[in-house]
Amino acid sequence: MQAAQSLLEFAARSGVRACFANPGTSEMHLVAALDSAPAIRPVLCLFEGIATGAADGYGRMLRQPALTLLHLGPGLANGIANLHNAYRARTPILSLIGDHATYHRANDPPLASDIAALAQPVSKWLKTAATAEDLVALAAEGLDAARRDGPAALILPADIAWSEVAPRAVSVTTPPPADASWTKCIDDAARSLGPTAVILLGGRFLSSRACAAAERVAARTGAQVFVETFPTRMERGAGRARLKRLPYLSEMAVALLAHAQTIVLAGAAEPVAFFALPDRATRLAPPTTRFIELVKPGGETEAALEALAEAVGAKTGPISGAELLAPLPNTDARLDPMGFAQVIAATLPHNAIVSDESNTLGLYAFDAAAGAPPHDWLTLTGGSIGQGLPLATGAAIACPDRRVLALEADGSALYTIQALWTQAREGLNVTNVILNNRAYAILKLEMMRTGVSAQTEAAKELFDLDRPSIDFTSLAAGFGVRGERVSTLHGLAGALRRSYSISGPTLIEAMF
């Protein structure tokens, strides 16, 4: 059989079920080999940033790697921004990047470039296939690395993909036992907790049980709990723990952590500013704070937090916070950020998945939705915009029985708007809400924070999106997705409910 076929058959046996692709000539044998691995669903994306972002959403939800299929250096490059977010999220993904045939590289054909250099910054594991015989073993190694650490990338020269190999039995590896090194510092952490302590939660998946345990620890000890600013995935909603995220604005985070003599890190890294600004702190905790790393960044937190709860005598206890919201008032008031958040929360369907790239306008949505029916919340882990629509697309492929809600700022939406087409093609249950304020509002805020007036001529030229206005419903129609425009709270609620009642994707353009 061809090596490409052996690779994909092995991936299917290992549990891979989706391949987000935009292939080219150097990947033709991989495309052909997909027929030998019918368990793997090929999903065409119009741009590689859609493919990698979708693989991120898929991996966050299923906690199993999807494949991406990318075409040489430029195809990879188009996917790097969303691989960066997945790298920060540590999402399991195995990218297959086609390369020129090994003997053609020295000819330096037009599409040649240093693929490994481009892939390294966004790969927890990166190898180039050197022989057809070792390809399956390499794929096994890459899939293991992806499950363990996050995005992995395998560069596959075309002549290796098309080589004939003898079928070879490579065992699917079983996952290693969960890291339990936290047992060593449970006592230290338990002793340190009190009113001057903070627990900072992170990791690839903040389960409702992990969050509940952290909340019980806080209730018992007087410590405060925060979730890292941009969690990968968090189970929450009515009946679950009501946890706050550490604010994005560093000055607010500094104030909240000012009392922290101890910070227990559970899957999160030491909190730092998103950007340095003149004369402001970049490390957000006081310099005297003692850090206890209970679970390393990205690690599994549930068992550690439940053990910690038991250690402080809070093995069980009531959930403090979130309750179901009151019914939504029927109001024709124009959209505003707080009202928007309330409508989102009040209409959210049970078991929804929220892909949140709503930036400034969506500021209140997370807190408001704490009382909405149980749901998962996914955020912009790496700060690389253009994540939200692809992430929603992949999450919907992963979880066809759940409604996905993408809360998407206009400027960010325009990075990867082509995701709508894949949603239409695959009939995905995604409700895309575009928060349209006709500006990169975050930049106006950031420019003031850097100490520069946001009223310079160039800033006006570069921060506003209103000349001409962008019509997102037309864009949606162009990609085969139903769209409607709303400008009142009542209109938004109606559009959301209509969207949730039908299958397939919709777009709601929320005019602020």
Next chain:
Amino acid sequence: MQAAQSLLEFAARSGVRACFANPGTSEMHLVAALDSAPAIRPVLCLFEGIATGAADGYGRMLRQPALTLLHLGPGLANGIANLHNAYRARTPILSLIGDHATYHRANDPPLASDIAALAQPVSKWLKTAATAEDLVALAAEGLDAARRDGPAALILPADIAWSEVAPRAVSVTTPPPADASWTKCIDDAARSLGPTAVILLGGRFLSSRACAAAERVAARTGAQVFVETFPTRMERGAGRARLKRLPYLSEMAVALLAHAQTIVLAGAAEPVAFFALPDRATRLAPPTTRFIELVKPGGETEAALEALAEAVGAKTGPISGAELLAPLPNTDARLDPMGFAQVIAATLPHNAIVSDESNTLGLYAFDAAAGAPPHDWLTLTGGSIGQGLPLATGAAIACPDRRVLALEADGSALYTIQALWTQAREGLNVTNVILNNRAYAILKLEMMRTGVSAQTEAAKELFDLDRPSIDFTSLAAGFGVRGERVSTLHGLAGALRRSYSISGPTLIEAMF
């Protein structure tokens, strides 16, 4: 003054007139400093691939570097695919890539990554600013490198951009004299020319004079002339030399070069296959061919070719080929590639600029347009799709008095469709023709060439764009650009003439 200001004031003094931008927080001081350099026009692009592709089109036409303004690693990454094309074209561009403040890097904030690793594969020159004092000298070096070799990149940490520096006089350098090393091999080349010789033309700019000289040499000596498969920019049309490009399909190129005992390279590299395919040649000339490098790849060809013409006794002579086309028949026939090409050629306005990413359907357009009024032709130099609309956008900024015609395949258009908005915003005279066959037709062809049937299930899933059909006129409307759909030759001709008669951008969706 702030270092950012010193940098942009110097760039303006050096002749920089445009900055294609999608900035973020780490570039705020550069945005503010643009007000100090009003000669530099800030052009907002909705995605960095638009910014870099536009800088490529701008640089190809004006032969002067524009700036791009990119946000950290992910912003750069989004621009890499079109920088790859510019790298292959050797277009003068200076990219300014904002980075985190130097003292913040060790904190590994979410948006941090190895920017230099990402930039290296697409940069002829790459440096990271280390001090505010040296920033202007570094910019001078980068601009020189861009003019001489092609895309240059300067990584600028935020704290260096916002540092105060004393104004410092750095001289604008004068360009070095043109490389005249070709004088040494003129005699050798002249002696070698005859019916078994081929002249292969390339370089950053194939002027009509360079092409005419090559044609006179061919007429005198019996040698054949080809232009490299994907020339950066070529002046051509009625009254100018009618030169053929070396075909993209390697089997055709091999046949055309089979007789070549000598190939004189004038600005082009030795011809190689775009992709390796099983059992096919990757070097297109016979192994016994002798190569004479008259002008190195990317070099200036005009003086060398005129000297060569003089050396073979062809200093003057008639232009052989291209004549004005006969009037277009008024036909309601449905669009087909040959008819399409004739309509494009017959309606092309005087002095147009054609950005050609028409791929399979546009195959005949180049040859047909040889008889159209004089124009420039720009091609997909690096094979990284999604170039055409951004390239057209930048060419239109560079040459506001000329009509730009983008011939754009549907699949490629969808990579960077956001370029339409910048065209609308800036009121650019671009006619965007989308060749819509609802497929990645090139992949079907390539799959057959690789020896695999294009009828596999996965291939059907991954090569077709017809489920759902994409409505490009809706997409255009969404971005503020007038659009219309045509399906006959007559309809296309009318739409083109309407488009050429009004100012501002239009989109014509040509249904095949």
